[in-house]
Amino acid sequence: MFARAGAAGLSVVRTWVHTNDPKFPFQTGPGVYNEQAFQALDFVIAEARRSGIKLLLSLVDNWKYYNGVDQYVDWSTTAEPRTQARPSHDWGDPDPKRGQDAAQELYELRRHALFFNDTSCRNLYKNHVYAVVNRRNTFTGRLYKDDPTIMAWELLNEPRCETWSVPQCEAILQNWIEVMSAYVKEVDPNHLVTIGSEGFFGSSSSLAHMNPKSWAGDMGQDFVSNNAVKGIDFSTIHVWPDHWDRHDDEFQAKWILGLADISARVLHKPMVVEEFGKKLPIDGRHLDNILRLRDPVFQETYSAIEKSLVNGLATGGSIFWRWDLPMFEGAGRGEYGVAPEDSTFDLVTQHATFVNRWTTSQPPERHCKCECWIPHSDVFTRTCKNLPKVCDAYWEVMAGANELNYTAALNALQRTEVQLGHRLIALRGLQVYGTKSDCCHPGLGAFPKGCTWYPSFSA
Known part of the structure; x- marks a missing residue:
């Protein structure tokens, strides 16, 4: 069993x-x-x-x-x-x-x-x-x-x-x-x-x-x-x-x-x-x-x-x-x-x-020297990108989450979006990982079957 x-x-x-x-x-x-x-x-x-x-x-x-x-x-x-x-x-x-x-x-x-x-x-x-x-x-x-x-x-x-x-x-x-x-x-x-x-x-x-x-x-x-x-x-x-x-x-x-x-x-x-x-x-x-x-x-x-x-x-x-x-x-x-x-x-x-x-999927604590990997997918690829701005925005919102304003922090998190180039990334429901291997791990990471890898992307 x-x-x-x-x-x-x-x-x-x-x-x-x-x-x-x-x-x-x-x-x-x-x-x-x-x-x-x-x-x-x-x-x-x-x-x-x-x-x-x-x-x-x-x-x-x-x-x-x-x-x-x-x-x-x-x-x-x-x-x-x-x-x-x-x-x-x-x-x-x-x-x-x-x-x-x-x-x-x-x-x-x-x-x-x-x-x-x-x-x-x-x-x-x-x-x-x-x-x-x-x-x-x-x-x-x-x-x-x-x-x-x-x-x-x-x-x-x-x-x-x-x-x-x-x-x-x-x-x-x-x-x-x-x-x-x-x-x-x-x-x-x-x-x-x-x-x-x-x-x-x-x-x-x-x-x-x-x-x-x-x-x-x-x-x-x-x-x-x-x-x-x-x-x-x-x-x-x-x-x-x-x-x-x-x-x-x-x-x-x-x-x-x-x-x-x-x-x-x-x-x-x-x-x-x-x-x-x-x-x-x-x-x-x-x-x-x-x-x-x-x-x-x-x-x-x-x-x-x-x-x-x-x-x-x-x-x-x-x-x-x-x-x-x-x-x-x-x-x-x-x-x-x-x-x-x-x-x-x-x-x-x-x-x-x-x-x-x-x-x-847990955003790394601010004081940790960790990266901030989030999933990124399109028609051809499933991969993860290191986007420190996302974790910075997350902890800016959640700074007071352990105090009495926990509900307010959660509500703010639902509304917050981060501008990355031409994209707006919503924090609500976003998966964040401390390492790329965590993000790409089959079953436990962002994708059930892991990331897709191609020889030309190996670098």
Whole structure:
């Protein structure tokens, strides 16, 4: 899978540092690890490194019981012991309506909220973080905290602390993010840290109208305050048309572009569209369903991300859910599985090419002794030219971009044109590279197939 991902231009894979399957526990008890499972993770990291893939590793899951939030609460020595049988581990689809009776649902949600504030739960989480970052990989010999194959740690997959059941949840979750992000940075200062949240706004936020539906305001998250925390290096959002019952293309684009704008303008941090996908009928993964149902969702998502990149917003990448990896005999690909032979995967690789080109294209800083190469093409040639005036104009506009006038700088960038001889070159959406080889690199440079070269132009 890693080899095929690399060949397709993909660079990051997200996976778990836990388990949601009782047959394969990662922790068999609080702080007690299944060595065979840990060695399996060692192998995953070693193979990713061999294929040039980076990993985004999620430390705990909000949804499934095994090694998830609810099991931590049951392991706690300071929380009240459980008085009701725990829910089936199959429960936990991210849907506010869980199919439980009202009393059971309220009990479970209040118990779930203890994870974020209970003393023993916090200590168990910290112990887990410490054990993981100080793990020595049995295949590479490196400590996890020293391994550049790991791009980032994710605090918790889709943290939710529901305010309708515990009114203090928003403040409790905010404090948990502040404390735990600082702790991860303390024990591992080498890696990026993100939350893993969906991007909701609290119900009292002036931006709550951006939420997919009103229930999202009660999930305890607040995109701005949560991601403004010093220990959080980049924001994440998820996009789930099926789980959220928001199938309109207009919402999807507004959600991605709106949060990218806030991440750039308010947080000054990059944003990753960390999860998105489209469910297919369990018995209906036929070609027509992929083309009719799934591909349009991927196209709409990628279109919004590409628009945000061209407009200079903070989108740093996207991760689709999920690669079909049939590890277990007879398991099938599941409702969300995307296989390399699907038409969807063609959309993935096309988008990867676009993102690689745009994220590689960065105007050199003013103080660097770099050149300023931009693409130039006509009917016969694809080449790059060194045009220092373009970079000078760019930094003239963006000089104050990191201050409160970030939006004004971006707006000015959209309007600015540079006079070069008889040509006017617009800065909006212009790709700029520090070297000619960067600009002409096939796939990563200005042109998917690289520059054209002719013997007469060799000088």
